[in-house]
Amino acid sequence: MRLDSLYQEIILDHYKHPHGRGLRDPYDAEVHHVNPTCGDEVTLRVRVADGIVEDVSYDGAGCSISQASTSVLTDLVIGKPVADAVAVQEEFLRLMQSKGAVEPDEEVLEDAVAFAGVSKYPSRVKCALLGWMAWKEATLRATAPAGQDRQVAADERANA
């Protein structure tokens, strides 16, 4: 195994110095996701205003891959129009599901290209996706027709 292909410098940096960590107000939706295999968890909040991802904040415990990928996520999506951010998420998902067979689009993914090596380790793909899937769900809720979103988010909080 090329261990370096997994633990790229960028990943270790984000792991040791995570960006966007800590739950913040205000937010429109909060979700809680779990990796059933290992129990890693993330609680993630999204604030959307005028079609822009205004803020993403999170808290949780997990391995270097899950922590770093959530940190990179916040860098990439905060400040972007929702549609653009969703495109980034989709590209990241495609890369993770590629089993190493896809060349990542550096234009879109920026720092997240460092995770290309993870796609060769199926058991770690879930780690890399933990924060991203949480963000996707939270954003869906935050942008759902008014009334519906707040309710779902509130239910989720009640369950968390």
Next chain:
Amino acid sequence: MRLDSLYQEIILDHYKHPHGRGLRDPYDAEVHHVNPTCGDEVTLRVRVADGIVEDVSYDGAGCSISQASTSVLTDLVIGKPVADAVAVQEEFLRLMQSKGAVEPDEEVLEDAVAFAGVSKYPSRVKCALLGWMAWKEATLRATAPAGQDRQVAADERANA
């Protein structure tokens, strides 16, 4: 395979000309046994008087082995003291479970020694035992303390 070792002349004779067949009165206990694999069935009645197996009668459908062995059974046990008949049943059971490794006791088993070959065919052992196990249970009931036996037998008939 020595097919002859299974289908001995005696067995085929008893199959074609069964002894003791047809349900008769009076009786003290009646049981109904089934071979779950093939659906073969026997209904068997036992009459015990003064410690003697006075009558065994039966009806049912089954293969040559099950029919012949029930026919041989009636020859061997009718008229014997219960204890002696039970000894015959036990010896027959021992022979059937021997996988061909036991020399049958001809003194005790008489015609039933013809079934020695069956013990090498585990799937047919159940056929050979169908009537014998039914007889054992019926006799147990017929000789149980009064009150108990009749009740059990009645239950059994209700279920049959």
Next chain:
Amino acid sequence: MTTGLDVEAVRKDFPILQRRVHDDRPLVYLDSANTSQKPRAVLDALAGHYELHNANIHRAQHVLAEEATAAYEGGRDKVAALINAPSRDELIFTKNASEALNLVANTLAWRSPYQVGPGDEIVITEMEHHSNIVPWQLLAERTGATLRWFGITDDGRLDLSNIDELITERTKVVSLVLVSNTLGTLNPVAAIAARAHEVGALVVADACQAVPQMPVDVTALGVDFLAFTGHKMCGPTGIGGLWGRREVLEQLPPFLGGGEMIETVRMTGSTYAPLPYKFEAGTMPIAEAVGLGAAVDYLTGIGLDAIAAHEREITSYALDQLHGVPGLRIVGPDTPVDRGGAVSFTLAGIHPHDVAQVLDSVGVAVRAGHHCARPVCDRFGIQATTRASFYLYTTRDEVDALVRGLDEVKRVFA
């Protein structure tokens, strides 16, 4: 052969077919509806898995675990594709078809939009295998529902004349066999499923005898569940499958609880994994899934169409030959139309056990009994039948050996 299948080449793939029995007679294996034999490719897949990749799956981060997980999930992909499942996540591995059918019957007892209760009705048929009868009897008994069933016509077809009395607004489930293991009948499942869906019932197809023999497409059948078993389709023992429609599976409660089927476990309560894992508790038959994947590759390599054509051809030949045997009566459709490759029969005055035993003595392996479908025997007023069943490795010569064997049976019991 008139079909595209080279039976002699196929036979070389099956080591057991070289076996000699009883005084060096060649084995004539006509018991494939009971269990199929296994090609070398499947045995190699099993051995290769254990020798190189064995590990538990979905749990560890080491290379063996990654390989074993990929191999297991690869098995799922292959099986899902074989039955044209809309999604691989709808394909649940079980230990056999019986567990698959019990999974459905068992979960319907508990709270869900599909829960069965007093006054509800479950409809099956008189030609079901015990594995598609007893689970529904238990469900009915435990929930207060009523079990009803389609009868069988004299020529071994489903009697659909009273379908509108049987399938009503009260019907919650209709469960029936696609190809009968005793009669051989191929049932019009798509049409019955359409009727059942009109009244909102769930439809379960028992495809144990169909999946090995012919192209089966869950979407075309229009059912909600399809059960089948690995050991009858050239795969190992210890594995079966249940396909279910996502919307239904997602709303059913869990069946077995334990490792792997969970999302989060707290002492005070648990949440469950997404499909298919929600229904896969504990360490699954991992090597068996790999072996079954190899079996699917083997079958699709030959082609299910070619296998089905061979099955029709050999069954037709067998029916013809058996028609010529005096005293022999076919139990089930006696033409090759809409039927699979299991042919049950009786021989006047000779018990099926005895028929099978004498056939065995000349090397011909068949099954005698009620074939785990006792109500079929009751229906035809018989105790049992002898059944010969065919598969992709069966030759006309083997059918001839069966017919010759029946002469020997008559000689012994003359």
Next chain:
Amino acid sequence: MTTGLDVEAVRKDFPILQRRVHDDRPLVYLDSANTSQKPRAVLDALAGHYELHNANIHRAQHVLAEEATAAYEGGRDKVAALINAPSRDELIFTKNASEALNLVANTLAWRSPYQVGPGDEIVITEMEHHSNIVPWQLLAERTGATLRWFGITDDGRLDLSNIDELITERTKVVSLVLVSNTLGTLNPVAAIAARAHEVGALVVADACQAVPQMPVDVTALGVDFLAFTGHKMCGPTGIGGLWGRREVLEQLPPFLGGGEMIETVRMTGSTYAPLPYKFEAGTMPIAEAVGLGAAVDYLTGIGLDAIAAHEREITSYALDQLHGVPGLRIVGPDTPVDRGGAVSFTLAGIHPHDVAQVLDSVGVAVRAGHHCARPVCDRFGIQATTRASFYLYTTRDEVDALVRGLDEVKRVFA
């Protein structure tokens, strides 16, 4: 080695141990609590069965069926003898231990003298595998019973201080693990079973980690049920076992319904087969039972006492070595007293996933996560652990490789 076991000779029996991983490094397999590797004798038994004797069992009259039936039932004899079962009829084959535990929990929901209902209590422990938690949660939820549990002390033992509050007249079932797969703890099951029997409760022992490693005697333990799994004891995947006391098994209702578990099936109702068949529905894992029988022969050939002594020796050595690693904390008993060969630990500041991943890169296979026992992690306030686990083929050199690997972990995450 100080024990009677010749580890180098044993290793030659396991083909996979020759495997090289990642740039030609020797495989150091320290994940046997997850699943064990398989000796050649087991692989040969599987292949031999499929190549010569494959047939369905208990059903047909031909020579293959007779042979396969004898082989399958021979597997039962061996397994029953291994755990000193009073009768072979009390040994039921399942697909894994999870199914075995679910069999008990599931049948207790239905009518029998043992039926669990509202107000009844089920007692488990906080150190159970999910497979011994979720089935009881489902049972409690479905019947209105209450689930209670023993806690864990700081040093990883069961906290029995409140046993008299937990096990009361309301207790219907006590189910607990004999050897924990996460902490390694060996629990005083016999003493707890005695207490539970005083109040008339049934006792279930989860012996998944014990049966492979040490002599286990169901009579000496005094339990009513014992569950275990084939793949952790050198056997194939796809098979597990449940031993149960005859009186209890006989009175429980059936679990799965279908072929083989019946006496007579009529459309209007069925009766069931005697033990053990009443609980074996459908085509069983036949080849797997044969393989498990070969595994039992292999283990008893070496001797369970010798295996247990080796396990103690290697675990003791590993604990010593791991104590010397700065920042490493053992989760579970950190002396070799009353424990099995699974050693969980955390490494300060480094997530177990990362520990395991770096270890894998140097060829050391361990497992990281909650090991299907998440409540244990909750109890210790951690997310996960890294777990090394040993078996009869584990050497001191392999433990040394683990310790060296931990240096590499620290280098990467410095």
